[in-house]
Amino acid sequence: MKRGKASRMMVRIWAVLFSVIWLFPVYWMVLTALKPSQSVLESSPTFITAHPSLYHFREAVASQSLMVYLRNSLIVTVAVVAVSVVVSFLACAALTLYRFRGRRFIMVLVMAVQMVPGAAMMIPQFVVFNRFGMLNTYVGLILAYMAMILPFSIWNLRGFFLGMPREVFESARVEGANEWQLMWRITFPLAAPGIVSTCVFAFIHSWNEYMMAYTFMKDQSKYTLPVWLASFSTPSGIDVGAQMAASVLFALPVVVFFMLVRSRIGGGDVSGAIK
Known part of the structure; x- marks a missing residue:
């Protein structure tokens, strides 16, 4: 004892x-x-x-570029979170709830894409976006983020789908539910914890990403907040106090977002679903 x-x-x-x-x-x-x-x-x-x-906080907030960069970050982050949740949810539903040829190959391909470092994807992405006129656009930056976020989101959400009891879907079909009703009235609520964790991952990644935002956006008015943080480092020196204050302000939305959704993160509650 x-x-x-x-x-x-x-x-x-x-x-x-x-x-x-x-x-x-x-x-x-x-x-x-x-x-x-x-x-x-x-x-x-x-x-x-x-x-x-609070002098350093006032100095950071007084930056004329803050609201512009905040707007850019919100546009990109909200779009990435929304699209990644919808696409990963539909992809996991197709890959786990239905049987078709090539299903396993697609999952292996998703895993292979996930193993590619993000830095290695930047050069081909830059070439493709430049050819199609998507550099310096929100759409190009959102697609670049999605290429890194979707593979992990699909694999993360797949575990929740595999844990769903198949009896639930069989009972719903017996009651006359069609495939879309199964998707939104049964599958979506059961996968809610996985969807929330996917949202958290997509939010944190797109909110914090610096390299692609700095590389793909040529116009300073389209930079995101991580690039704004780097602006406190100049050739003449670093304004350490203002940069730390800006970092605190930059981290607050992530903390608030996580606190709002943390109660929904965890294993899905399917104990009473069959009944």
């Missing part, structure tokens, strides 16, 4: 230690954003500021 209590205590200690290590960079980012300008670049670090200031 004592040995079991000691093991649980060690697990808790390691969990607390891991949490502290993981949270320290976030704490340091917020602390730096709240420090007065003269304290940001001190040679001896201070872990608590006696005189917190």
Whole structure:
């Protein structure tokens, strides 16, 4: 008994230690954003500021480009989340609920695409988008993000579809439900946790992506927020305080979005579905 209590205590200690290590960079980012300008670049670090200031936040918000970049990020992110959920849901429904030739080959192909690094896809994507006049457009950037997000979204959602009891669909067909009714009245509610986790992944990836947004968008008025964060680093130096404040503001939508949907993330509740 004592040995079991000691093991649980060690697990808790390691969990607390891991949490502290993981949270320290976030704490340091917020602390730096709240420090007065003269304290940001001190040679001896201070872990608590006696005189917190919102000067850096006002400096970051006062940027004339903030609202433009925020609008661009929202347009791209909302479109990517919406399209990825619809496409991955329909793809998983077709690949798991129905049997047809080539089904396994398509899943293997999806996995192969997922294994390709995003950086390796940028050059061919750039060439294709340039040929079709899709550079410096929201559509081109959204398609580039979708190429990286969809493979993972499909594989992530596939597990939820495989866990659905087939008796539910058989009972619905006996009751006279057609395929679209099966899809939206039965399959969609049962797959809701997987859909939410897909939304979270698509949101975080498209919200945080920098390289493609900087490469495919030539017009500065179409840059996204990650590019705005990089604008605080100039050849003359880095405005560390303003950059940390901007990073805090940049991370807030992700945290808020996750807190809103976290109760829906987890295994699907299908225990009473058959009844």
